[in-house]
Amino acid sequence: MTLLALSFALYLFALWKRPLLYGGLLLQIAYMVSRGAELGRLPLVGPHDTLVFLTASIAAFAIPFGFTLKERDRFFAIIAAAAALFTAFAMTAKQHNSPLPPVLKTFWFEFHVVLAFMSYALFGIAAICGGLYIKKQQSTVDGLAYRAILIGYCLFTLSMIFGGIWAYLAWGTYWMWTPKELWTSILWAYYSFYLHARLTPSWSGKPMAYLGIVGFGVVMFTYLGVSLLMKSSHSF
Amino acid sequence: MKILNYILKFFLSLQTSLWLLGLSLLLMLVGAVIMPGNPAFQELHSIQLFRWITTQPLQITWWLWGLIGVLAVMAVNTLFCSVESIIKKRKVTHWLLLISPQVIHIGFLFILLAHLLSSAGAYKMTAVAREGSLIRISEKAALLKVNNINIKLDYYGGIADYKVDVEYIRDGKVFERDVIRPNDPSDKTGVNIVVKNISPYPREAVLLEIHSEPGAVWALTGGILFMAGIVCLIMLKVRIER
Numbered sequence: 001m002t003l004l005a006l007s008f009a010l011y012l013f014a015l016w017k018r019p020l021l022y023g024g025l026l027l028q029i030a031y032m033v034s035r036g037a038e039l040g041r042l043p044l045v046g047p048h049d050t051l052v053f054l055t056a057s058i059a060a061f062a063i064p065f066g067f068t069l070k071e072r073d074r075f076f077a078i079i080a081a082a083a084a085l086f087t088a089f090a091m092t093a094k095q096h097n098s099p100l101p102p103v104l105k106t107f108w109f110e111f112h113v114v115l116a117f118m119s120y121a122l123f124g125i126a127a128i129c130g131g132l133y134i135k136k137q138q139s140t141v142d143g144l145a146y147r148a149i150l151i152g153y154c155l156f157t158l159s160m161i162f163g164g165i166w167a168y169l170a171w172g173t174y175w176m177w178t179p180k181e182l183w184t185s186i187l188w189a190y191y192s193f194y195l196h197a198r199l200t201p202s203w204s205g206k207p208m209a210y211l212g213i214v215g216f217g218v219v220m221f222t223y224l225g226v227s228l229l230m231k232s233s234h235s236f
Numbered sequence: 237m238k239i240l241n242y243i244l245k246f247f248l249s250l251q252t253s254l255w256l257l258g259l260s261l262l263l264m265l266v267g268a269v270i271m272p273g274n275p276a277f278q279e280l281h282s283i284q285l286f287r288w289i290t291t292q293p294l295q296i297t298w299w300l301w302g303l304i305g306v307l308a309v310m311a312v313n314t315l316f317c318s319v320e321s322i323i324k325k326r327k328v329t330h331w332l333l334l335i336s337p338q339v340i341h342i343g344f345l346f347i348l349l350a351h352l353l354s355s356a357g358a359y360k361m362t363a364v365a366r367e368g369s370l371i372r373i374s375e376k377a378a379l380l381k382v383n384n385i386n387i388k389l390d391y392y393g394g395i396a397d398y399k400v401d402v403e404y405i406r407d408g409k410v411f412e413r414d415v416i417r418p419n420d421p422s423d424k425t426g427v428n429i430v431v432k433n434i435s436p437y438p439r440e441a442v443l444l445e446i447h448s449e450p451g452a453v454w455a456l457t458g459g460i461l462f463m464a465g466i467v468c469l470i471m472l473k474v475r476i477e478r
Contacts, residue, residue: 099390102397102418150473154466161459169419172430172447174455175354177280179272186264193257200250 001091003031004052008087011059014080018073021080025059028052028087039097044113045104046096047089047224053114054223055086057121065125065144071132078128108166115159120219122152123191127216130209137205145212146198153191160184183222190218247316256310263306266299282362285355311348314341333472339465346458350451361446362432366439370405373446378425379405385440398434400442416444428452 010024032052035043043049062079066072103109129145132138163184164174175181194211197203203211246252271277274296280288289297318338325334363371365382373380383401390396397418404412404424414422421430426448433443 098392099394099396102395106419108419150470154463154470157459157466158463161456161463164455164459166419168428168449168452169421170430171432172360172421172428172445173354173358173449174452175351177271177277179268182264182268182271186261186268189257189261189264193254193261196250196253196257200254 003027003034004087004091007031008084008091011055011080011084011087014083015077018076018080021059021076021083022063024080024083024087025056025063028056028059032056041100041105042110042114044110044117045100047093047227048095050113050117050223051086051090051093054117054120054124055083055090057118058086058124059083061118061121061125061148065148068144069132069140070138071136071141075128075132078131079125082124082128103170106166106169108162108169112159112162112166115155115162119152119154119156119159120223122148122155123212123216123219126152126212130212133209134206142205142208145209149191149194149212149215153188153195156188156191160188180222180226183218183226187215187218187222190215244316247313248320249313250317252313253310253317256306256313260303260306260310263299263303267303270296270299282360284358307348311345314345318342330472330476332468333476336465336469336472340462340469341465343458343460343462343465346454346461348458350453350455350458352451353454354449354451357448357450359448363444363446364441365444366441371444371446373404373427373429374425380429380444381405381410382442382444385434385442387434387436387440389436395434395436398431400431400434402429 004027007024007027010020010027014021014024032043032049035049044053059079062076066075066079069075126145126148129141129148133141133145167176168174194208194215197211198208276292276296285300289300294301318341322334322338328334361373363369365371367382367385369382371380371382372378381403383403384399386399386401387395388397400416402414402416402422403410404414412424414424416422416429416431418431421428423429428447428449430445430447431442432445435441
């Protein structure tokens with residue numbers, strides 16, 4: 001937990017000194033590796049581990065994405081604030097330390113979770129770009145948001161496919177009528193809407209930015225809201 | 237002729253796609269509110285959607301009926317838009333850029349087809365079995381015999397791993413043997429048999445689930461096509477940008 005607390009501090013100070021963001025990310029990676037070694041598996045179960053992974057993914061994706069921007073200082077400052085916030089939540093969230101049930105010991109599950117959180121991170125980056133675009137209306141920021149969503153959508157779709165294959169092998173069916181599956185479909189349909197809306201001139205500019213921001217709200221509800229409030233195979 | 241033209245225009249429009257996507261989102265959001273609080277939806281795990289939906293009151297199923305309708309129109313819209321796009325842009329130099337979105341669309345249609353087939357023809361059966369139990373798994377007179385249930389416990393007393401040896405019997409003769417493990421179902425007779433639950437005490441017992449998912453292959457094919465199309469599209473966009 002010390003490593004995580006240190007990474008939180010570095011993310012917080014990265015609001016003023018950007019290189020500290022890299023330090024925060026490295027410490028978080030070290031924390032995940034140490035936790036993985038301790039548990040003997042990928043630490044991807046429960047709100048604590050998934051929040052840590054989400055934060056590290058946001059920071060890791062933000063680095064290559066941010067360097068293409070003119071507004072990079074502001075962009076990295078927002079990323080640092082978001083990373084600090086999610087790390088703080090992770091530190092207060094419950095750790096899942098008990099052995100996994102046999103059905104979770106498969107690479108289908110691991111890929112399913114890893115890809116889902118990578119896509120969530122990219123949707124988060126797109127939302128931050130959306131916020132920046134509303135303020136300054138720079139086309140590079142808009143382009144970056146689109147790229148983040150396109151790659152995020154690709155990873156999210158792959159995560160759904162892996163989830164379907166895993167569910168078929170584990171429970172005999174690729175689709176189950178649970179709130180999580182329904183919200184996952186809502187999220188997927190939402191970003192399908194985003195990508196199609198982008199092809200029409202009437203949606204270009206600020207409406208797309210707002211769509212990107214609202215999208216991350218849907219992501220957060222699908223991830224935390226549904227898992228914490230509703231009963232499903234994805235409950236925490 | 238005017239009406240035909242109007243219908244064609246409607247199905248070829250990107251605005252139609254957006255409206256349909258928006259409408260499907262809205263209906264799913266309504267469903268996400270209705271579904272968790274209603275125990276009737278638990279039954280959906282054991283019977284086909286199309287059989288279940290006709291037996292339930294409209295107050296809880298109207299959004300699903302609406303969604304099925306919207307998805308049907310969306311399927312036609314997707315097909316029309318793809319065909320039109322290929323006809324209109326067939327002379328472009330980047331034919332891969334033209335074909336990738338259409339591959340994504342075909343993948344999506346396959347996934348819809350998968351859900352349609354499963355909603356109409358899927359079935360699920362459950363059975364509790366102990367070592368030596370015989371279960372009739374289909375109308376084709378095949379029996380499943382559970383020979384051996386092997387459970388490995390972890391340090392905390394939880395189930396770390398398990399293995400269930402089974403054999404298939406027809407006309408009194410064993411025609412196939414198999415082992416069911418976590419994430420490794422038995423599918424020797426066209427149905428998928430998984431261990432839903434397993435108990436080591438007081439005597440080893442398993443809760444087996446026997447599934448038939450006619451849409452599974454289509455869903456997988458659709459998923460592969462969808463991914464192939466989207467990966468191709470991203471790679472081409474990156475190349476063109478460079």
